[in-house]
Amino acid sequence: METQDLKGKRALVTGGTKGIGKAIADELAAAGAQVIVTARTKPWETPHHFIAADLTNAGQVAELAKQITDTFGGIDILINNAGGLTTPGGGHSTLTDAHWQQELDLNLISAIRLDRILLPQMIGQKSGVVIHMSSVSGKQALWNLNLAYAVSKAALNSYSKALATELADKGVRVLTVSPGATRTEPMMKFLDDYCAAAGITPEEGMKQLMIQTGGIPMGRMAEPEEVAHLVHFLVSPSAAYLTGSVYAIDGGSLPVVG
Structure with a gap:
């Protein structure tokens, strides 16, 4: 997308140093946005402004927000991309309380915490876009592979919809993007571990x-850049009337309507 439709916008991409997050950060920057990325550890190099933060740590989230406010005066676009599948497969009996808490902290609470601390500035300027990066697993849990992860993403979908309704008349749009199988390093590691x-x-x-999920009609995984193209559109002025929706980008794999 050769466009500068985000010129002058400030964007924060969590988990923005690799995979889908990196692709999103690069695309938003190419569209003119000033991009800030955060992750637990600094990459070898990144063209974007980097702030280290563990989003499951409330103190580090507060420090992240302070640095953003002090340096950039706030943000216009928030991409809640940090998250992942960290718990074992095998079904409910393999998952401890700690496993459930770990997955909820990473995939749900971290986004809620960051929204809460950054939204007042967006509301104050009466403009902003929040994207929650979910997963098709939020609508199609695989009990033997990703139960806790899927439940955390389903909860994120519900939270995102409610937040969008709350903020619709305040100038802030909230949307959810749910990728299916995407060719990223974590996805390939998951596949390798599963096979081993x-x-x-x-x-x-x-x-x-593919058999268990019903397959991918398009016959391949998504590339991270394809997910980034969708996110770019959703945060752009072209999507100004969109809020509250969940957008699956899965090559047609979800066997459900809506």
Whole structure:
């Protein structure tokens, strides 16, 4: 997308140093935005302003917000991308209280916490866009692979919808993007670990996953840049009348309507 439709906008992308987050950060910057990225550890190099933060730590979130306010005066676009699948498969009996809390802290509470601390400035300027990066797992849980993760993403979807309704008349739009299988480093590691545990080849593992999820009609994983294109559109002026919706980008894999 060769456009400068985000010129003058300030954007924060959490988990913005690799995978989908990096692709989003790069695309928003190419569209003219001033991009800030955050992650737990600093990458070897990034063209964007980097602030280290563990978003599951309330104190570090507060410090992140303070640095953003002090340096940039606030933000116009918030991409809540940080998250991931960190708990074991095997179903409900394998998951401890700590596992559930870990997944909720990472995939739900961290976004809620960051929204709460950054939204007052957006509301004050009567403009802003918040994107919550969810997953198709929020609508299609695989009990033996990602139960706690899927539940945390379903909760994020519900929270995002409620927040969008609350903020609709305050000039702030809230949207959810739900990628399906995407060719990122974490996804490929998940596939490798799954295959190693099952004692099967990557090709067999991919085939099994496709059978369990109903397959991908388009026949391939998404590329991170394709997800970034959707996010770019949603935060742009072209999407000014969109709020409260969940956008699946999954090659047609979700076997549900809506």
